[in-house]
Amino acid sequence: MGEKLICQMPSRNTLGKITDPCIQFLGIQWTDVQVYWNAPTEICSKMNINLSVEEYGIEANPKYTFYGVNIVIFYQFEFGFYPYFKDYNKSSPVNGGLPQDCSLAAHLQKVRKDITNIIPEENFTNHAIIDFEHWRPLFEELYDKKKTYHFSSTKRFLLTLQVYQEASIERVKRIHPSLSDAEARQLAVIQFDNAAKFYFHTFLLRTFLVETIKTARQMRPKALWSFYGFPYCNYNAGRKGSDYNCSRKFESYNDK
Numbered sequence: 001m002g003e004k005l006i007c008q009m010p011s012r013n014t015l016g017k018i019t020d021p022c023i024q025f026l027g028i029q030w031t032d033v034q035v036y037w038n039a040p041t042e043i044c045s046k047m048n049i050n051l052s053v054e055e056y057g058i059e060a061n062p063k064y065t066f067y068g069v070n071i072v073i074f075y076q077f078e079f080g081f082y083p084y085f086k087d088y089n090k091s092s093p094v095n096g097g098l099p100q101d102c103s104l105a106a107h108l109q110k111v112r113k114d115i116t117n118i119i120p121e122e123n124f125t126n127h128a129i130i131d132f133e134h135w136r137p138l139f140e141e142l143y144d145k146k147k148t149y150h151f152s153s154t155k156r157f158l159l160t161l162q163v164y165q166e167a168s169i170e171r172v173k174r175i176h177p178s179l180s181d182a183e184a185r186q187l188a189v190i191q192f193d194n195a196a197k198f199y200f201h202t203f204l205l206r207t208f209l210v211e212t213i214k215t216a217r218q219m220r221p222k223a224l225w226s227f228y229g230f231p232y233c234n235y236n237a238g239r240k241g242s243d244y245n246c247s248r249k250f251e252s253y254n255d256k
Contacts, residue, residue, distance in 0.1 A: 034057075034059060035056075035057065035058045035059070036058065036059045036060070036070065036071045036127060037051075037053045037058050037059065037060040037064070038060070038061070038066065038071045038073055039064075040066050041064045042063060042064045042065050042066060044064060045063045045064050051064065059071070067118050067119075069121075069124075069126060070126050070127070071126060071127045071128075071129070072118060072119055072126075072127070072128045072129070073129045073131055073228070074114065074115075074118070074128070074129065074130050074131060075131050076131055076132045076133060076134055078114070079110075079111065079114050079130065080107040080108065080110045080111040080114065080212065081095040081102060081103065081106055081107040081110050082094075082095060082102075082107070082132060082134070083095040083096045083097055083098055083099050083101065083102035083208075084097065084134040084135065085097050085134075085163055085164070085167070088160060088161070088163045089163070090163055090166065090167050090170075093167075095107070097167060098164065098167055098168060098171065098192070099135075099192065099207075099208040100168065100171065100191050100192060101171070102208065104208065104211060107208070107212070108211060108212070108215050111212060111215050111216065111219075112215060112219060115216060115219045115220060116219070119219075119220055119223070122220065123222055124220050124222060124223045125222045125223065125224070126223065126224060127223070127224045127226070128216065128220065128223040128224065128225050128226075129225075129226050129227070129228050130212065130213060130216065130225070130226070130227050130228065131227075131228040131229075132209065132212075132227065132228070133228070133229065135161060135164045136161065136232070137193070137207065137208075137209055138193055138253055138256060139164075139165060139168065139188065139189040139192045139193055140189070140253075141161075141232075141253055142161040142162055142164045142165045142192075143161065143162060143165075164192065165188070165192075168188035168189075168191065168192045169181075169184050169185050169188045171188070171191075172184040172185075172187045172188045172191065193207075193256075194207060209227070213225055213227065230254070231246075231254040232250060232253060232254060233246040233250055
């Protein structure tokens with residue numbers, strides 16, 4: 001096993017003077033790293049509980065509001081009309097279930113409305129993160145299992161992302177019943193990866209994710225827009241001694 005690193009956040013008066021072992025392998029000083037706090041802790045301020053994360057050089061919204069002037073996170077189920085299968089169940093599609101079956105126009109219209117409501121300041125210049133996690137944007141990445149908790153109990157479930165592969169292939173077979181299984185899978189890969197739709201025989205290759213962030217940048221062009229979790233990396237980083245690089249496999253996914 002690789003050497004375990006115990007991380008401690010330095011106090012304000014030592015910021016910039018030390019290098020934490022957890023980021024030492026990157027050659028980064030604490031002055032190069034800005035940490036943001038965006039946990040739902042507004043209730044603490046209302047109850048006169050002072051978290052004082054600023055003492056550790058951490059940026060937070062005033063009064064620890066979830067949406068604020070320093071950072072905003074748009075979660076998948078509350079931003080636009082994000083397509084997904086509830087509880088990873090093919091019989092419970094929401095907003096079409098698959099990106100191929102969602103209404104992109106309706107989604108982008110809702111995105112504009114949500115941004116206007118949550119970031120009313122047109123000259124907002126700080127971080128705005130889009131958090132889409134229910135599926136990954138490449139068909140070949142939909143092989144993994146995700147850990148989740150059922151809210152009505154403490155039981156943990158392993159839910160598989162493969163539901164999006166299966167549903168995509170079944171969709172192709174419904175539309176093109178004469179295709180073989182191999183042909184249906186090949187077409188499903190193309191359609192999922194491109195989130196393609198036929199409109200008046202025009203094959204649009206604008207992806208759901210690209211159009212979402214393009215619209216966001218048009219709405220608030222000075223904001224620092226990003227997607228949570230991307231570029232995507234494997235979870236094996238650091239398990240091989242001091243090797244914290246993404247695997248070649250995941251680098252190729254990110255290149256696509």
